[in-house]
Amino acid sequence: MTQLAAALVPITSAGGYLLVLAVIMPVCAVLAMLALNPRYSAPVAAVTLAAGLVVSIAIVVKLFRNGTALVYVVGGWQPPLGLTLRADGLSATMLAMTAVVITAAGLFAQAQYGLVLDKRHGRAPTTFWILLMATWSALNVVFLGEDLFNLYVALELLTFAAVPLVCLDGRAATVSAALRYLMFALLGSLLYLLGTALIYGRFGTLDLRTLSGISDGGPAVSAALALMIAGLLAKAALFPLHLWLPPAHAGAPAAASAVLSALVIKAPVFLILRLVLDVAPPEAAQFAGQILAIMGASSILFCSVMALKQARLKLMIAYxxxxxxxxxFIVFPLAAGDGELPAWGTIAWTGGALQLVSHALAKAAMFLAAGAIAEAFGHDRIAELGGFARALPMSAAAFGLAGLSLMGIPPSGGFIAKCLLLTAAVVNGHPWLAATILAGGLLAASYVFRVIDRALATPATPIQIRTAIPRRMEMTALALAIAAVLLGFVPLQPFAFLQIGRADAAAMVAP
Structure with missing residues (x-):
């Protein structure tokens, strides 16, 4: 371990300060909002959203030009005493995706809170902007962190920023949903922390780059990884640990639901990916991948059926x-790789990353469109929304385009992602996963077309609009849905950008 640690000494790279900006800027925005008059919260958020989007794009461009990971050694202290921030291709993709979705949610929220002029600078909008910025910073730390305990702190910050977003309206139902979310999240944090303690007791370090050289850690490592992954699964709401998610996401304000669904639950998924591919010994990784794939397939089938049964639009989207x-989660056995081809060199790796991004864009678009619909008509009961496309054509178009991605219909990003996963399942001899992917697409088509049918129906009585919706609210959802479709032009092959920062890691841990 000493020679391995010496070989993995990180050095701050040119442009590494961009990683610090990605984490610090939202925190500075929170401090400014707390210090200034509430009327300045929205302008501060707007400036931060624009600056954060620029920084995330700069990180992507820097990686693309250099072809190597960006690293920043915090305070100049090397691990294990110090901390590092590191962005590889997947991390940079997550940062950019997060910036795009949060910017869209912010634009939607500004328009929504502006519907009632005397409340646009009230407690709820101010609290929303503070929590949105805190959520953004915590997400960026999760995607850039290299220390298991530092990642635990980031997960806790993310939890305590995300949970209040669920109950901003103060209704009893949303408070109950937020408390259920909090209980699952705290249980997950406890399991993750116990696993972290076992890892530290066994190896004396929590640095992921150092731990990536583990070849066999014995029962202690297996137990630690099992605890940590179980805790993260509770936060990710994978079936059967999903009970908290539908009421929480369905009851939150639309902009908050978009962030929670598109981004917040992706943070634990990202960490599970790192634990399985970067830390777990090969045998443990293979076993964990099979279990996760079974849970993922069960989640696809069971929760698609539950979505089909829902009477409310937002609850359907939540399921x-x-x-x-x-x-x-079905990516794990498909991207297992072998001695010659690493996991990140497989088409399943690209397919999983595309699914992650396309789902984030499509689901954020769906929740924002559903929010505009609920705001306009005063409810989101699907049976009573007949003909809503006539009143809100862009919201209906946003929902339909986002649905294309969920169903896996060309030329959407979801089609490319599912096509790559389906190909990997067939080639690698996993017919049951191939059947699950096809069945999931058919079930998604069932609940998406159910809403589209109501949107295009001719109601017995003209549908009444309670509140006029600003066009920019609808355009925000539509822009995200179009972005999800445009992802379908990604080439059907392993995407080189996603491999940046991965091949060098393999070389460094090679004997």
Whole structure:
């Protein structure tokens, strides 16, 4: 371990300061909002959203030009005493995706809170902006962190920023949903922390780059990984640990639901991916991948059926979230790789990453469109929304385009992702996963077309709009849905950008 640690000494790279900006800027925005008059919260958030989007794009461009990971050694202290921030291709993709979705949610929220002029600078909008910025910073730490305990702190910050977003309206139902979410999240944190303690007791370090050299850690490592992954599964709401998600996401404000569904539950999924591929010994990784794939397939089938049964639009979308998350877990056995081809060199790796991004864009678009619909008509009961496309054509178009991605219909990003996963399942001899992918697409088509049918129906009585919706609210959802479709032009092959920062890691741990 000493020679391995010496070989993995990180050095701050040119442009590494961008990683610090990605984490610090939202925190500075929170401090400014707390210090200034509430009327300045929205302008501060707007400036931060624009700056954060620029920084995330700069990180992607820097990686693309250099072809190597960006690293920043915090305070100049080397691990294990110090901390590092590191962005590889997947991390940079997550940062950019997060910036895009949070910017869209912020634009939607500004328009929504502006519907009632005397409340646009009230307690709820101010609290929303503070929590949104805190959520953004915590997400960026999760995607950039390299220390298991530092990642635990980031997960806790994310939990305590995300949970209040569920109950901003103060209704009893949303408070109950938020408390259930909190209980699952705290249980997950406890399991993750216990696993972290076992890892530290066994190896004396929590640095992921150092731990990536583990070849066999014995029962202690297996137990630690099992605890940590179980805790993260509770936070990710994978079936059967999904009970908290539907009421929480369905009851939250639309902008908050978009962030929770598209981004917050992706953070534990990202960490599970790192634990299985970067830390777990090969035998343990293979076993864990099979278990996760079974849970993912169950999630796809069961929660798709539950989505089909829902009477409320947002509740249907929430169950769809749990179902679509399942696709990210069937990636593990498909991207297992072999001695010659690493996991990140497989088409399943690209397919999983595309599914992650396309789902985030499509699901955020769906929740924002559903929010506009609920705001306009005063409810989101599907049976009573006949003909809503006539009143809100862009919201109906956003929902339909996002649905294309969920169903896996060309030329959407979801089609490319599911096509790559389906190909990997057939080639690698996993017919049951191939059947699950096809069945999930058919079930998604069932609940998406159910809403589209109501949107295009001719109601017996003209549908009444309670509140006029600003066009920019609808355009925000539509832009995200179009982005999810445009992802379908990604080439059907392992995407080189996603491999940046991965091959060098393999070389460094090679004997």
């Amino acid at each position: 769809s979230t749990v179902a679509q998350i399942g696709y990210l």
